[in-house]
Amino acid sequence: MTRPEPLIGCLVCHQEGTIELVSPSQRVLNIGDNYPRLICQSCQSVAIFDGDEDDGDIQWRIRYKTVGDSSVTYDYAKRKLKPSLWHQDDDALELSRDIYTQRYRIQQLQNKDFEWLRPETLNPPPPLMRPDETVYLTLKSVSYCEEQPTQLGLFKKAPEILDTGICYITDSKVHLLGQRRDRSHKLSEIQAEYKDDIWYARIADNSLYYTGFSQSKLDAEVIVTIFKVLSGLTGTEDN
Numbered sequence: 001m002t003r004p005e006p007l008i009g010c011l012v013c014h015q016e017g018t019i020e021l022v023s024p025s026q027r028v029l030n031i032g033d034n035y036p037r038l039i040c041q042s043c044q045s046v047a048i049f050d051g052d053e054d055d056g057d058i059q060w061r062i063r064y065k066t067v068g069d070s071s072v073t074y075d076y077a078k079r080k081l082k083p084s085l086w087h088q089d090d091d092a093l094e095l096s097r098d099i100y101t102q103r104y105r106i107q108q109l110q111n112k113d114f115e116w117l118r119p120e121t122l123n124p125p126p127p128l129m130r131p132d133e134t135v136y137l138t139l140k141s142v143s144y145c146e147e148q149p150t151q152l153g154l155f156k157k158a159p160e161i162l163d164t165g166i167c168y169i170t171d172s173k174v175h176l177l178g179q180r181r182d183r184s185h186k187l188s189e190i191q192a193e194y195k196d197d198i199w200y201a202r203i204a205d206n207s208l209y210y211t212g213f214s215q216s217k218l219d220a221e222v223i224v225t226i227f228k229v230l231s232g233l234t235g236t237e238d239n
Contacts, residue, residue, distance in 0.1 A: 004051050004060045004089070006038055011096035012067055012077045013043035021049075038062070044069045050086075061086045076102045076221055079196060102219050109225045112233070117226075119171075126168065126177055128184040133170040137226055139212055142167035144176055144183060147207040167210060169226060171233070174201060174210060192227035194220040201227055 009016035022037040035048045045067050051060025064081040068074025077099045081087070087095060108116060119136045122129065129135075143164050148157035163178035174190060176183045191202045199220040202209040214220045 004049075005093060006047070006049060006051075006060070006062055010040040010042060010045060011047075011062070011092060012045045012064075012074060012081070012099065013040060014096070014100050015040070015042040018042040037065075043074065045074075051089075059089060061088050062092050063087065073103065076219055101217070102222065105222050106225055109222070109229050112229060126175060127182045129168065129170065129173070129175050133172060135168050135170050136230060137169040137218075137223070139167040139169070139215060139218075139223070141215075142176060142210055142212040144178060145209055145211055147209070162208075167212070169230065171230060174227075176210065187227070187231040190227055190231060192224040192231075194224045196220070199223045199227075 005011070007019055007021060010018055018041045020039045020041060022039060024034045024036050035050050038047045038049045039045075045064060047062050047064045049060065049062055063083070063086045065083055067078040067081050067083075080095050080099060105116070108114075114136055117136050119134045121132065121134055123131070125131050125133065141164065144162045145159040146162055147159050150156045163176065163180045163183070165176050165178035168175040168177075169187075173184050173186055185203055189204050191204055193200050193202070197214040197220050198211060199214075200209050200211045212223075214223070
């Protein structure tokens with residue numbers, strides 16, 4: 001009889017044969033639950049499992065208590081598999097596929113494999129872009145912001161949005177076709193980071209930065225990795 005997928009392999013790190021099924025602990029004063037735990041010996045993820053592998057019509061759900069170890073490798077999985085949520089079988093498998101794809105994309109970028117981005121040169125190029133620049137990524141709804149100084153005794157002010165528009169990341173620069181004006185900065189001037197589903201491309205030694213949200217299959221971590229890898233290839237040369 002076919003076993004439920006989470007008993008065969010880990011939905012987080014996708015290793016097979018690493019799952020340990022732990023019987024539910026005894027409830028004390030009606031505190032706790034009666035669900036068994038799934039512990040992955042590879043990535044240390046721990047999940048509560050609700051399903052019956054002896055049921056001919058296999059249906060199950062899963063809720064993760066912890067996702068991965070302290071490594072940032074599983075940051076995307078931690079954001080998708082929130083510990084407060086039960087995930088039904090089909091939904092859990094779809095999330096697992098997304099987690100695998102995202103991790104594979106990160107590995108491709110770290111190996112300097114950009115082919116899946118389908119880089120291209122634009123003819124004619126947008127304003128401020130050279131004809132020989134290769135566009136690796138086009139992002140919509142990008143904001144150009146300025147951090148506001150914190151006044152003594154007050155909370156930090158919200159950043160000021162100076163402009164919004166379409167952003168192009170090329171082999172040497174980041175370009176913004178804004179509603180107010182067009183802007184460009186060298187990749188060597190950019191310090192990229194992300195938090196949850198928001199990415200930031202900060203201009204070094206400046207209070208200005210580009211920012212946006214995850215888009216479609218482009219998670220914020222993937223976008224930041226593109227910035228960092230391209231910046232490393234560009235180096236500190238003038239462009």
